[in-house]
Amino acid sequence: MQNYISDDVQKQAIQALSRLVAKPSYNTEAAPNAPFGEGIRAALDEVLKIADELGYQTYVDPEGYYGYAEIGEGAEIFGLICHVDVVPAGDIDAWKTNPFELTQKDGSLYGRGSQDDKGPTIATLFTIKALLDQGMHFNKRVRFIFGTDEEILWRGMAKYNEKEAGITMGIAPDAEFPLVYAEKGLQQSYLVGPGSDEIELDLVNAFNAVPGLANYGGPKQAEVEAALKQHGFAYEKQDGQLVVQGNSVHAMHAPEGTNAVLRLAIALADVFSGVPALEFIKQFGEDATGENILGVIKDDVSGQLTFNISSLQINAKESRMQIDLRIPVQVDHDDLIQTIVDKVAPFDMKYENFDYLEPLYVPKEGELVTTLMQAYAEVTGDTTSQPGISGGATFARTMKNSVAFGAMLTTTPDFMHQANENWPIKDMRVAMEIYAQALKNLLVD
Ligand SMILES: [Zn+2]
Incomplete structure (x- = not known):
């Protein structure tokens, strides 16, 4: 030395x-x-x-x-x-x-x-x-x-x-x-869409982590439980609530985690039809690269996009989710955001910027x-x-x-x-x- x-x-x-x-x-x-x-x-x-x-x-x-x-x-x-x-x-x-x-x-x-x-x-x-x-x-x-x-x-x-x-x-x-x-470029944003009179959710977590738990205490619990079972999603029953189990990791490693909020939403989509936010998540699936909605977004230098949905709120007024995107360094940011705007529009959802750090x-x-x-x-x-x-x-x-x-x-x-x-x-x-x-x-x- x-x-x-x-x-x-x-x-x-x-x-x-x-x-x-x-x-x-x-x-x-x-x-x-x-x-x-x-x-x-x-x-x-x-x-x-x-x-x-x-x-x-x-x-x-x-x-x-x-x-x-x-x-x-x-x-x-x-x-x-x-x-x-x-x-x-x-x-x-x-x-x-x-x-x-x-x-x-x-x-x-x-x-x-x-x-x-x-x-x-x-x-x-x-x-x-x-x-x-x-x-x-x-x-x-x-x-x-x-x-x-x-x-x-x-x-x-x-x-x-x-x-x-x-x-x-x-x-x-x-x-x-x-x-x-x-x-990677770091974009944190909201997706905002119509509310629902049928279902209320208030699952809020940090932007930058994959949520490891998601509670459900609303109506049709037996049906929701059956849907969870059918998908093979782990859950527990606690104090009259269903607690869906995931695996929390940092948002930059989102594809390696298990997102409890997404799992609950996928099950809820089977029970409550016509809620745009749930329909969106159903199509999004559990793939934290956003591939099912956006297609494959990646470059040779820094790999694939990560797309973490960390929260889900639904009430009579609106539905809202937080998203955390880690954008490959050679992908054009504005093009990507435009693609997201276009792809969420059919779900009646809008994109709102929260914070962006350039790559x-x-x-x-x-x-x-x-x-x-x-x-x-x-x-x-x-x-x-x-x-x-x-x-x-x-x-x-x-x-x-x-x-x-x-x-x-x-x-x-x-x-x-x-x-x-x-x-x-x-x-x-x-x-x-x-x-x-x-x-x-x-x-x-
Ligand atoms: Zn430091």
């Missing part, structure tokens, strides 16, 4: 990380110049203070949506796209340590944000500084961009892109090594990906792992010519968003060495 990072540098980085972890920065009520709450604003100020102490030029958006820290010269900008917000601690009793006090235990750094994304943010901040201290000259300015609501709606990055200069190329250290060069796609053969992959292999000796595609989302997709690169090793246990989030100290060191090698290869002529 290369040796750009000294014990001392890593120690200083860990110290800085403890300052950042001590700012509980999950989304809370807005305050003046703190659109996502005072905790996130405090973390933003703290990371800028740390950067300032290291010699970076810093800037904070007066409204508090983002900040950045810059070092070096040149017209071109190499971006490191990070975020200072975290998810809440969750079940506090499940934690062995205080989630907002960085604690070294069993060779690891425990604390909320140690993996996602405070640890990687600090690790890269100190890595760049270490290279400059070793006398290297970069051919681009290096800019750390600190986003503030990555865990919610990405409004901080939207503001950044509205107000600030773009970057020439960059990385988001907010995933796993080696690298993600394609992330990320940086060709695998290009300089950025090959250089990063080479550095990764050089430092780790891992020459078999390949750059990947993902249905998930990192900030890399908010900037042109950017990929997700690290900071978790393939062998690092994934604790993101979980209790006892921790980053092994030796894995942090390897990550810093990979970043050092990669940035040297990219930025030093």
Whole structure:
């Protein structure tokens, strides 16, 4: 392994990380110049203070949506796209340590944000500084961009892109090594249609998960039960209700899950005729690629569309379902939406946009990906792992010519968003060495 990072540098980085972890920065009520709450604003100020102490030029958006820290010269900008917000601690009793006090235990750094994304943010901040201290000259300015609501709606990055200069190329250290060069487009929407006087349903779930349960307590239960049986769908009876059983997975893996809401709706369609939303789902079937309605939608880079229907509400006024689409990177978004509009029209249904994130796609053969992959292999000796595609989302997709690169090793246990989030100290060191090698290869002529 290369040796750009000294014990001392890593120690200083860990110290800085403890300052950042001590700012509980999950989304809370807005305050003046703190659109996502005072905790996130405090973390933003703290990371800028740390950067300032290291010699970076810093800037904070007066409204508090983002900040950045810059070092070096040149017209071109190499971006490191990070975020200072975290998810809440969750079940506090499940934690062995205080989630907002960085604690070294069993060779690891425990604390909320140690993996996602405070640890990687600090690790890269100190890595760049270490290279400059070793006398290297970069051919681009290096800019750390600190986003503030990555865990919610990405409004901080939207503001950044509205107000600030773009970057020439960059990385988001907010995933796993080696690298993600394609992330599918992410569209969340509603399908809205006529209501029904016969049946009422209020099955609401998160957009981004396949629902694992669906309750039915309405009329004609015996018939509905018989329909479930006939389809071979698993269910239980609880407190006078039918509870259809599925298998919940993340929406990006929807075809691997079993959607309990769809199963219930398919059974209901046998019992209640003439309800357009049920007719639609009957034709949609259980295929979470949308193939039965839209035909096969895929590309060679990122595979097939995933189409998750996560909720179903039917009342006298309307029917409504939430859909989560992960769109292959080379499929035209607007064409796809038009196809959906056309295909749901015969069911008397309308399409409503909720949120859209554009895809990320940086060709695998290009300089950025090959250089990063080479550095990764050089430092780790891992020459078999390949750059990947993902249905998930990192900030890399908010900037042109950017990929997700690290900071978790393939062998690092994934604790993101979980209790006892921790980053092994030796894995942090390897990550810093990979970043050092990669940035040297990219930025030093
Ligand atoms: Zn993250």
